[in-house]
Amino acid sequence: MPEPPPRTLRALARRLRLDLTPLRGSRDFRLLLGSSLITMIGSVVTMVAVPYQMKQLTGSYVAVGLVGLAEFVPMVVCGLWGGAIADALDRRRIVISSEVGLCLTSVLLLVNALLPEPQAWVLYVVGALAAGFASVRGPSEQALINRVLPLDQMTAAFAIQGLVRNTAMIAGPAAGGIVVASFGPATSYGIDVVTFLISLVLLVRVRTVARSGEATPASLRSMAEGVRYALRRPDLMGTYLVDIGAMAFAFSNALFPFLVDDLNAPKALGLLYAAGGVGSVVASLTSGWTNHVHRHGLAVILSATAWGVAVAIASVMPNVWLVFLFLAIAGGADMVSGLFRGTIWNQTIPDAYRGRLAGIELLSYSTGPMLGDARAGFMAQLGGTRFSLGAGGLLCVGVVALMATALPRFRGYDARTDEHALAERARRAGAPATA
Template identity: 60%
Template sequence: MLPRLLRHLSLDLSPLRDSRDYRLLFGSGVITMFGTLISMVAVPYQMKELTGSYVAVGLVSLAEFVPMVVCGLWGGAIADALDRRKIIVLSELGLLVTSAALMINAMLPDPQIWVLYVMGAISTGIGSLQRPSLEAVIQQVVRHEQQSAAAVLSSLRWNFGAIVAPALGGLMLTAWGTASAYALDTLTFVLSLVLLWRVRSIPPAEDAAPASLKSLVEGVRYAIGRKDLMGTYLVDIAAMLFAMATALYPFLADELRAPEALGLFYSAAAVGALIASVTGRWTARVHRHGLGVIVAAVFWGVAVALTGLAPNVFLVFVCIALAGAADMISGIFRLTMWNQTIPPELRGRLAGIELLSYASGPMLGNTRASLMANFGGTRFSLSGGGVLCVAAVMALAALLPRFRQYDARTDEHALAEKARRQTEAEATA
C-alpha cells in the first residue's frame, strides 16, 4: 500500500528522458527564471526605496498591462504562422537588452523612476510575444500522454527558481544593491540563449494562416465557443484579480518589523508550489480538471485571506505557501486541459489568450491590492481580497456548468486530439 502511494506521489521524469528539445527548453527555463525572479523582487523594492508609495509600486504592474494584452495576442498569432524557435530566440535576446538597461539605470547616481516603468512595459511586451511560442512548442515536443507530467515539470522548474531566487535576491539587494540583481538577470539570459540555439527549428504547418487580425479573431472565436476553456480563463483571472497581492510584501515585511523577511515572502508561494509539484504525479489520475481548478482556486483565496490575519513572519510564510500550493495545482490542471484538447494549428493563438488570463490577473490584482491598501491598510487588502476571491470563484462555478463538469475521459475535444496524436505517431513510426 505504502509503495503504491509513494509511486503516485513521485515525480514523472519521462518528458525529460524522451525529448531532447524538451530538455533544452527545460534547462533554459530554469536558468532564465532564476534571474527573472530576482528582478521581480528588485523592481518593487527599488520603486519602494525611490518613492515610498503603495500606488507607485502598484502602477508598475499597471504599466505592464497594455503591452501584455497587445503582445500576448499578437504573439499567439505569430506562433502559429512563423518558426516558433526563431521567435523564442529573438525574444530572449530582447529580454537580455531590457535587463541590461535596468542594470545601467540602477548604477546611475540618481536612478530614474520612469526607466522602471518603461523597461517593465517593454520586457513584459517581449515576454508576452515569446510565451505563446514556448507553450505551443511544449505540445509539439512532448507526447500526448506525457502532457500532465510536462505540466508538473514546468511547474517544478518555475518553483525551484521561485524559492531560491527571491531569497537570494533579497540578500543581494540589501548587501550589494539593485544593480547586482539586474546584472545577474542579464547573465542568465546569455546562458539561456546558448541552450535555446540548440533547439531544432519548428516551422509552421504548410497551410498555416498568416499572422493577421483575421487569424486572431479565429482564435478568439474558438476560445469563446469552448465554455470549458473559458472557465479556465475566467476562474484564474478572478482568483488573481481579487487575491494576488505580492506588491504588498515590502510593506508587510516593514509592518512585521522584519525587512530581512522580504525575500522569504516572495519565496513562500514557491515553497508550497514546489511541494505540490514534486508530489504531483497523482494529478495524472485526475480527469475532472475543471472541478479541480475550482477547488484549488477556492483554497487559494482562503489562504490569502488567512495571510492578512497572520500575526508573525512564520504564519505569514505558511499561509503564502499554502496559497502557492493551491495555485500550482490549479495551473497543472489548466495546462493539461489546454495541451490535451486544443488543435496544434490553434495552439499558439490560444496560448496568447491563455497568457492574458494568467498574466492580466496578477497585474490587475497587484494594482487592486495597492489601492485597497491605500484605503484600508495592508492586512485589510489581503484578507478582503481573499474573501472576494472565494465569492467570485463560487459564482463562476455556478455559471459555468460545462467547465465544472469537464471530464477528459469523455470530452470530445480531448478524445479528438488524442486520436490525432496517435495517428501521427503511427505515421512516423
C-alpha cells in the same frame, strides 16, 4: 491506530511521485526547461529589485502597485500578437529573438540603476517593454513544448515545468532579497543580464520542430479567429476566467515590501516572495496523483478556492513564519490549479490554434497577477496592508464560486468524454475521432 503496511506506503509513494517521463524522452524539452529555469532565476531577482527600488524612490503603495499595471497593455497586445505569429512563423526563432529583447531590457534597468539619480519612470517603461517581449515569447515556447511531447505526457510536463518555475521562485526571491538589500538594484539587474546570456546558449541548441499542418498567416483576422475559437469553448473560457478572477483579487506580491515592515522582519522580504514557490514545489513533487484525475474543471475550481482561503488566513497571522506557511499553502493550491488548466489546454487544442490560444493562456495567467498587484496597492492605501491581503482572499473565494455557478460546462469537464479531448487524441493518432 495500526500503522499502514510498508507495501501500502510504497504504493502511495509511487502514486504521489513526480512523473519524469517527459525529461527522459525529449532532449528538446530538457533544453527548453533548462533555459526556462535559468531565465526565471534572473527574472525573479529583478522582480524583487524593481518594487524595492520603486519603494526607495517614491515610498508609495500606489507607485509600487502601478509597476504591474504598466505592463498590462503591452502584455495584452503582444500576447495576442505573439500567439498569432507563433502559428505563422518559426516558433524556435521567435523564442530566441524575444529572449534577446528581454536581455536588452535588463541592460536598460542596469544602466538606469547606475545613474547618479535613477528615474522611477524608467521602471514603468522598461517593465512595459519586458512584458511585451515575454508575451511574444510565451506562446511560441508553449507551442514548441506541445509538439515535442506526446499528449498523454502533458500533465507530467506541466508538473515538471511548475517544479522548475517554482524552484526559481524560491531561489530567485531568496537570493534577490539578499542581493538587493546588500548590494543594491544595479547588482540584481546585472545578474539578470548574465542569466539571459546563459539561457540563449541553451535555446540555440533546440531543434526546429515541424508543424502538424499548414501555418496560418499572422493578421488581425487570425487573432480574431483564435479569440472566437476560445469563446466557442466554455471549458477553455472557464480556465481563463477562474484564474484571472482568483489572481486579480488574491495576488498581493506588491504588498510584501510593506508587510515585512508590519511584521518587524525587513530581512524576510525574500522569504515572503519565495513562499508561494515553496508550496508549488511541494505540490509538483507530489503531483503523481494528478494523472488519475479526469474532472479537470472541478479540480481547478476547488484549487482556486483553496488559494483564496489560504491568502485570507495569511492576512491575520501574527508572525512571519505563519504568514509564510499559509502563503506556501496558497502557492501549492495555485500550482494544482495550473496543472489542470494546462492539461485542458494541451490535450484539447489543435496545433493550428496552439500558438494563438497559448497567447490567450498567457494573458489569463499574467493579467490576474498584474491586476492583483494594482488592486492590492489601492486597497492598502485605503485600509492598510493586512486589510488588502485579507479582503483580497475573501473576494477571490466569492468570485470563484460565481464563476463555477455561471459555467456548468467547465465545472463538468471530463477528459474521458470531452469531444475536443477525444478529437485531439484521434488527430495525433491519425485516426477519426469517436465518442
